[in-house]
Amino acid sequence: MAKPLLIFSHIPKTGGTTMRRIVDRVVPKQYQFECDQRMRDLKRLMLLPPDKKSNIRLIYGHCLFGVHQLIRRPYTYITMLRHPVDLIISYYHYIRNTHTHRWFHKVKSMSFEEFIHIKSPAQLVHPVNNMQTQYISGMKGTNTPSLAIAKKNIHNHYLFVGTTELYAESIFLLNQKLGWPLYAYTKMNVNKNKSTTPITKNLINIIKQKNAIDCALYAYCKTNLETQIEKLSLSSKNKMQDFVDFHR
Template sequence: MTLIKQSLKNIWDVRFFLYKQPHRLLFEHVPKCGGTSVVTYLRQQYPGFQTFSMDNRAPLESVELFRKLPEEKRFQYRFLYGHQAHLIKDFVHPATKKFTILRDPIDRMVSHYYYVLRRPTHYLHQAVIEQQLDLKDYITLEISKELRNNYVHRFTQLEEGQMLELGDAAVDMAFQVLTQEYAYVGLLEQLEQDLAVAKKHFNFISAFKPVLANATAGRIKVEELDTVTLERVQELNRLDILLYQRIKTYRQRSFQY
């Protein structure tokens, strides 16, 4: 360990001596659910040498890399985060708690489209520009698994055909994962309140200060969608909408922090 790294480690050791250590945490960063702002906050709670970050451009490669690490090395990480971090949950320290943030699925789809439209480096940008896709076409064409029932797919790893065949049973499976395996499921719509809850629940040292990060500029509101586009988004994300509604109801009745 270099002198600089050792010095940084000593600073964090003192900080943890003065304050309670935050719990071990895995954060599943669902695209366009406020994850960039949340990660910025969460990274402040843990030293860099105890943090494992997924490569969001190639998350499956990060999954493979992490799984191949010896247990001693894997268990050194106290904070793990990124797109598809969910896929390494069985390889982290057993005391690691799981946390994620969801968003109204229709609002997420609108934000996703306008984000891609205005971000040339996004992997879907070229397809949107070259094919001159509007929001309805963007959702309809099968160009990414992020655009159809992504919540259910993400937390069950079921493929689209399997999800459609299982229908509501696939929603049940995703709901079971989120309510049994995750310590807390926040909502973007009440992010500040939920991160205040998370601070207490996960023993974070500092409070969340709202910061607008990675926000989508120039997008329309859900209520401005034309009827045809709205119905198409609802049709192709029916399972996610059901799951989101169930999570909202469950939070009201069951999350006690």
């Protein structure tokens, strides 16, 4: 029986670029399809001839849960999460340091406090309001996506959800689940020009309040991940620890 289509839903600033380099070693480019949550990408996938669709082994990109509906094959999702506070701080600096980013000219003159209070255009998935739950629930463009739907999707449709906090452990477990060889990796797309301006406790509390759903989702997935690690055999735990130590 053919393996299900693998869909890597890359949530921005969660170590996805590094993950892509790992995946590229295993899945040849000709069997991959890049699909961000843009109408032209979704339409291009939808209109692919059946023979080309059947050749795809991996769909990757900034795509929300639901992209599988355009290809109608057995499928499974993988993704990575990041603590909402860390994600939003990272995304702010990333936009300000990336001149080609579509929000660069809007955000470059904003303070961090201004950034976390802005309202996103309806057509964009903005990081300041529960973005990670938007991705996993498939509920784009709402500040209050359903945590229950996100958890249900994880239970029914996600092979694996890792976290950046336990990145090396996540890569180890994912490769084990997929039967992939375990390669060393180099962190990619890391912010190098972060401001040293302190983020106050008040701003952190605002982020947590605006992302209460994401905070709950992250805690849920981190607990699941820690449970999986605890259930590993002693031999696997030792191999994982060697892998983690190597990447410190």
